[in-house]
Amino acid sequence: MRFLPSLALAILALPSFGFAQGSAGDIHKVKHDYQSDVARLRKIVVNSLYSNRDIFLRELISNANDALEKLRIVALTEKDVWDGASPLNVTIKTILSKNSWNVSDTGIGMNAEELTVNLGTLAKSGTSDFVSKVERQEGGVNGNLIGAFGLGFYSSFLVADKVTVVSIPPKSPKNPNPTQNVFSSSADESSFEIYSDPRGNTLGHGTEITLDLKSDASDYLHTPNLIKLIHQHSSFSTSFPIYVWDEVEEVPLEDDASEVGIDTPEDEEEAVVEDANPTDSALKTKKVVVGKWEHINSQPPLWMRDPKTVSDEEYELLYQATFKDFRKPLAWSHFTGDSGSGVSFRAIVYIPSHIDEAFLTKPLESNAKDVRLLVKHVFITSDLGEYSLPKWASWVRVIIDAEDLPLNVSRETLQSSAFLKQIRGIVIRRLIQLFTKIAEEDDDKFAEIQKVYRTILKLGAAEDEKNRQKIASLVRFSTNQRNSTSLDDYIKNKKQGQKQACTASMIFYLADMGKSISHLTGSVFVEKLDARGYEVLLLNEPLDEILVQTLRTWKGFKFQDVAKAGLVFGDGEHLNTDEDREVMAALEKKYAPLLAWLKAEAGEVVRDVVLSDRLVISPCAVVADTTGLTANVQKLMSASNRGGERDELIQEMMKRQKVLEVNPRSPLIQGLLHRVEQIIDDDEGKDRDLEELREVASILIDGALVRSGFDVADSNQFLSRVDRVLRRSLGVSETAPTDETVKPAPPIDPEIPEMIPEDGEQHNFSPPDWIDEEQFKIEVEEIDEQGNVVHDEL
Numbered sequence: 001m002r003f004l005p006s007l008a009l010a011i012l013a014l015p016s017f018g019f020a021q022g023s024a025g026d027i028h029k030v031k032h033d034y035q036s037d038v039a040r041l042r043k044i045v046v047n048s049l050y051s052n053r054d055i056f057l058r059e060l061i062s063n064a065n066d067a068l069e070k071l072r073i074v075a076l077t078e079k080d081v082w083d084g085a086s087p088l089n090v091t092i093k094t095i096l097s098k099n100s101w102n103v104s105d106t107g108i109g110m111n112a113e114e115l116t117v118n119l120g121t122l123a124k125s126g127t128s129d130f131v132s133k134v135e136r137q138e139g140g141v142n143g144n145l146i147g148a149f150g151l152g153f154y155s156s157f158l159v160a161d162k163v164t165v166v167s168i169p170p171k172s173p174k175n176p177n178p179t180q181n182v183f184s185s186s187a188d189e190s191s192f193e194i195y196s197d198p199r200g201n202t203l204g205h206g207t208e209i210t211l212d213l214k215s216d217a218s219d220y221l222h223t224p225n226l227i228k229l230i231h232q233h234s235s236f237s238t239s240f241p242i243y244v245w246d247e248v249e250e251v252p253l254e255d256d257a258s259e260v261g262i263d264t265p266e267d268e269e270e271a272v273v274e275d276a277n278p279t280d281s282a283l284k285t286k287k288v289v290v291g292k293w294e295h296i297n298s299q300p301p302l303w304m305r306d307p308k309t310v311s312d313e314e315y316e317l318l319y320q321a322t323f324k325d326f327r328k329p330l331a332w333s334h335f336t337g338d339s340g341s342g343v344s345f346r347a348i349v350y351i352p353s354h355i356d357e358a359f360l361t362k363p364l365e366s367n368a369k370d371v372r373l374l375v376k377h378v379f380i381t382s383d384l385g386e387y388s389l390p391k392w393a394s395w396v397r398v399i400i401d402a403e404d405l406p407l408n409v410s411r412e413t414l415q416s417s418a419f420l421k422q423i424r425g426i427v428i429r430r431l432i433q434l435f436t437k438i439a440e441e442d443d444d445k446f447a448e449i450q451k452v453y454r455t456i457l458k459l460g461a462a463e464d465e466k467n468r469q470k471i472a473s474l475v476r477f478s479t480n481q482r483n484s485t486s487l488d489d490y491i492k493n494k495k496q497g498q499k500q501a502c503t504a505s506m507i508f509y510l511a512d513m514g515k516s517i518s519h520l521t522g523s524v525f526v527e528k529l530d531a532r533g534y535e536v537l538l539l540n541e542p543l544d545e546i547l548v549q550t551l552r553t554w555k556g557f558k559f560q561d562v563a564k565a566g567l568v569f570g571d572g573e574h575l576n577t578d579e580d581r582e583v584m585a586a587l588e589k590k591y592a593p594l595l596a597w598l599k600a601e602a603g604e605v606v607r608d609v610v611l612s613d614r615l616v617i618s619p620c621a622v623v624a625d626t627t628g629l630t631a632n633v634q635k636l637m638s639a640s641n642r643g644g645e646r647d648e649l650i651q652e653m654m655k656r657q658k659v660l661e662v663n664p665r666s667p668l669i670q671g672l673l674h675r676v677e678q679i680i681d682d683d684e685g686k687d688r689d690l691e692e693l694r695e696v697a698s699i700l701i702d703g704a705l706v707r708s709g710f711d712v713a714d715s716n717q718f719l720s721r722v723d724r725v726l727r728r729s730l731g732v733s734e735t736a737p738t739d740e741t742v743k744p745a746p747p748i749d750p751e752i753p754e755m756i757p758e759d760g761e762q763h764n765f766s767p768p769d770w771i772d773e774e775q776f777k778i779e780v781e782e783i784d785e786q787g788n789v790v791h792d793e794l
């Protein structure tokens with residue numbers, strides 16, 4: 001059986017859990033200590049949320065909602081737990097005489113062990129870290145965060161000195177005679193008691209929480225206050241009916257006493273009539289207390305209303321209560337539709353204002369869990385199984401309420417429903433429309449969207465073949481001219497004849513993963529384009545180049561990698577006149593000795609050395625052949641392909657595809673030419689000069705590799721050459737030794753220290769709290785000084 005993660009009450013096996021059940025009549029109370037984190041958490045909640053105490057109400061109602069939803073879902077497969085007819089509801093009753101307050105639900109209930117685990121420990125992973133983080137934080141904690149972590153129950157101690165929870169699970173084949181149990185705890189105790197309820201089963205199934213209110217919390221006893229608060233904070237926490245017991249003192253007309261209760265509203269479930277004052281005199285006014293259950297959330301759910309009548313704040317509150325996310329959504333779309341398979345529905349698609357770290361780390365492994373499918377307002381599932389949303393959009397949050405499906409569908413029976421298969425398409429279409437509308441109409445909002453979804457939209461465009469064009473229109477890139485441009489805007493900004501060798505029109509790009517935009521702007525590959533006023537897309541995210549390669553063209557424009565050899569502009573600049581060609585031929589003749597010499601020097605690294613037409617300031621650059629691999633692609637390849645024989649092959653392949661371009665206008669290159677000519681003239685007379693020159697050339701070549709984003713083959717050698725050149729320029733002897741004496745380590749100490757951490761929680765270092773620790777352990781590898789992974793020998 002599958003439960004929704006958010007509903008599943010994780011059952012932990014407690015290390016020292018012993019529960020003794022009392023025999024009838026003799027109440028055997030078992031005392032348990034709170035897990036230390038719970039004690040800390042209760043303290044935090046009580047201290048930091050004191051000024052915002054109202055939230056306890058919302059939290060309790062939200063928990064009741066979860067218990068009711070869970071009962072409904074379990075009942076789909078275990079018919080015995082619920083007959084499908086008896087009402088599922090939340091009831092709240094103030095008991096003035098006792099200064100206390102009861103909130104009950106007729107949901108799934110808990111047995112003794114579940115009471116202990118759910119209320120006495122922090123079962124949800126990450127909560128422990130959450131607690132310590134909050135403790136360190138000066139400003140206290142945001143109330144909504146508590147709810148998001150499923151810790152809402154502890155907020156009852158904000159208003160209560162003592163909290164009693166009575167709970168009983170429904171009858172089931174596994175548990176035909178459930179017992180009703182009591183959990184009881186005072187606000188200032190570090191322990192709680194669990195015992196079986198001496199009254200037996202009074203609830204049927206479900207949970208009843210009694211709060212003995214603090215003396216300063218008597219406001220909550222006032223029913224109108226209570227109803228107002230529920231409307232303010234909790235109207236979206238559940239779609240199950242909430243009833244509040246409302247008592248009013250009425251002064252009936254003397255001769256009309258028998259008609260008491262007649263004017264109670266239609267919702268009346270029961271009416272209690274009691275005498276407030278025993279009548280001593282028939283002439284005195286008789287006061288009568290009339291009580292009734294008032295259904296306080298009888299309005300249809302928000303998504304059933306006309307969007308024109310719903311305020312932004314209502315949409316936000318619904319989002320926060322439904323998805324237990326304390327931040328407001330960025331945008332939403334509320335719509336109705338007809339699925340074509342005969343199912344009409346209403347839906348709200350929300351774009352959250354932040355994305356889980358888990359998604360960002362492993363986007364293609366996350367599953368959508370926030371598409372809430374309802375049938376006639378009743379929650380059915382948020383697990384669409386194989387018809388789940390595409391991975392790139394698994395973060396979207398949706399409420400979709402279908403009219404015409406049978407109410408008793410479960411996810412399993414839904415598999416055969418055509419509607420389930422259509423949800424994905426419906427949601428994605430809406431989501432893209434929403435993004436597009438914002439992109440067209442609201443620049444500020446779209447800037448916010450870009451902050452969160454920039455990479456995700458690229459992922460979508462690369463992954464979602466069907467919607468590729470639409471999503472790619474939403475993608476924004478940085479360029480050498482502006483922070484953010486769409487592909488369409490790039491094309492509008494193209495120069496006349498921006499073509500590659502007069503064939504296809506071109507979009508220029510430079511990709512170098514992980515580099516900053518300013519670094520890319522200063523790249524040797526961009527410098528001439530930039531100087532001439534061309535716009536170049538600067539791609540520095542891993543997905544960028546993948547996306548460009550996937551798209552291949554945009555509205556007929558080819559993507560042109562400016563780091564590849566043979567870049568020409570097609571605007572007449574490139575050697576189109578005889579004069580240009582003559583100039584170039586003259587330069588080539590002049591530089592021939594240098595090119596030949598450099599080619600011999602750089603033969604290990606590049607296939608050829610040529611004069612450059614692309615460089616303006618830089619002395620040289622390494623470019624990939626038109627068909628070759630750019631530095632960025634090499635990085636991607638070597639990252640996915642460590643070690644093995646293929647490495648050498650790839651090295652060889654890479655070398656053959658690289659060309660060293662030198663800039664004839666750079667004084668450095670002119671100087672180098674001069675020296676090379678001298679050396680050749682000198683007939684190799686001076687070995688030492690030659691050695692020095694080769695060193696300079698080697699630095700120049702390696703420098704060009706780095707400048708172009710490639711790795712240097714041997715960075716140690718590269719740096720010791722630089723070191724020697726530095727010494728020369730400083731006039732320091734090249735052979736002068738460095739004092740290498742160091743203080744040796746102390747002698748061997750064979751003793752093993754006795755201190756061993758008491759419990760498993762004392763890691764040497766703790767991962768961020770969004771990481772599942774179990775998973776984390778698997779991924780940590782020990783690394784030696786050279787950066788190689790150390791494997792334990794088996």
Ligand SMILES: *[C@@H]1O[C@H](CO)[C@@H](O)[C@H](O)[C@H]1NC(C)=O
Binds near residue numbers: 243
């Ligand atoms: C709430 O549900 C219970 C059990 O299903 C039912 O007995 C009770 O009458 C309901 N309360 C109200 C106020 O409708």
Ligand SMILES: *[C@@H]1O[C@H](CO)[C@@H](O)[C@H](O)[C@H]1NC(C)=O
Binds near residue numbers: 095
């Ligand atoms: C409130 O709950 C307590 C504990 O279950 C119970 O004893 C009491 O009768 C309830 N009061 C009302 C008015 O329902």
Ligand SMILES: *[C@@H]1O[C@H](CO)[C@@H](O)[C@H](O)[C@H]1NC(C)=O
Binds near residue numbers: 406408
């Ligand atoms: C759902 O209920 C209808 C009638 O109420 C019944 O015919 C059908 O078999 C039920 N389906 C499931 C899956 O229980």
Ligand SMILES: *[C@@H]1O[C@H](CO)[C@@H](O)[C@H](O)[C@H]1NC(C)=O
Binds near residue numbers: 481482483
């Ligand atoms: C680009 O962004 C930076 C920082 O976000 C901003 O300071 C700068 O003004 C922006 N430049 C343009 C051209 O919009």
Ligand SMILES: [Mg+2]
Binds near residue numbers: 059
């Ligand atoms: Mg909760």
